[in-house]
Amino acid sequence: MTAQVTAVGGLQRRMRVQRVILGVLAGLVGVLFLLPAIWMLLGSLRPGGEIIGSVSPLSWNTLIPDVWTLDNYAALFGPLRFGQAMMNSLIVAFASVVLGLVITIPAAYALSVFRFPGRELVFAALVVGFMIPFEAIAIPLAQIFTQWHLDNTYIGLILPGIGNGLAIFNLRQFFLGVPGELHEAARVDGASELRTMTQVYLPLSVTPVINSALLIFLAQWSAYLWPLLVVSDEKIQVAAIALSRTFSDTSFNFGQMFGGALVISVVPAVLLLVLQRYFTQSVATKGLK
Known part of the structure; x- marks a missing residue:
């Protein structure tokens, strides 16, 4: 013993x-x-x-x-107008999230619930689409936007970010896991597809919706090439481009660059900190399944 x-x-x-x-x-x-x-x-x-x-x-x-x-910091929020650029980035990112969810949620719902010829082909095209680097199409797309007079506008900054294929993929995969009996029960009760989506599917998919919103937000928040191509007016320039103005052909200021980079990183860091419990719930749910 x-x-x-x-x-x-x-x-x-x-x-x-x-x-x-x-x-x-x-x-x-x-x-x-x-x-x-x-x-x-x-x-x-x-x-x-x-x-x-x-x-x-x-x-x-x-x-x-x-x-x-x-x-x-005084130079960033003074002569460089970094505060205005941060506000522009917030406007573009949050507007992209709202409009993006209005598009991605119905698209994911249709691709997961409706049965129609070519559904898998449409989904495959969607997957291939978001795997193509945006840089490969950015210049011709910018030329089209210029022809449409959408350069130097918030609309021009927002539009490319609202059709996020990865967000649709994320939501579709979750919707496929929702029992089909719930959809059938809603149809028997006389609910329309819109009501079924908003009152049956969405309450069950808070976590993937927030995850998809974060995907759209982070993609727009960190965008550099597209704002560089379509915006020349400093009044609607975004934070990433404003930060690049700390460098010129003859001078550079790493102190301003470091300060601006930290300010830019604070917003997504706070969002991820506040919303981290949804990621934890998502992982736990998948583990239970």
Whole structure:
């Protein structure tokens, strides 16, 4: 009996040691992932010209500034009009989410519920469509938008982002898992397809709808090439392009670039933090299935 107790105690000690070691390793990995963000944050609070000069040789001064300043942020939200560009990005991203869901939800519903000839062919074309790099069609599409006088407009910025094939794919795969009996029961009760979609399918698919909204939002929020092609008016320019104005042919300011990059990253980071429980629920649900 004593030997068994000793063995159990030894096993528990080894498990505690393993947990401590794994915890330390996890902490070190977390610090390594955070270092670039910390460097950018502290770099945005030092004179921009000192950032590159402090990199070599490596020292504490590489990370910790000798001089602290808010001039980079003052320049971003002053002469560079970064605040207006951030507002433009928010308008474009949220408008794309609203219009995108209005399109993607019915499209996913039709491709999962309706039986019609060529349904799988349409779905295959959709999958192939979102696998084609947008850069491959961006220039001819920009020429078309210019001919339609949609350049330098919010509509021109929003339209390419609302038909997100990946969001349709995500929603369709979930709708296929909804029991067909629910659809049949709604039809027997006299519900229209619109009512069935909004009152039966959507309440069951809050998580994939939010996931699809995030896909649309992040795609528009991080877009660079398309706004560069269709917008030349600074009044409706988005944040990613405004950030590029911290560089010119003759000068650059890494402090302003670091500050702008951090400000741009805050919005999706907050959204993902607030909505992370939906991702957890989605994973848990799939695991239970």
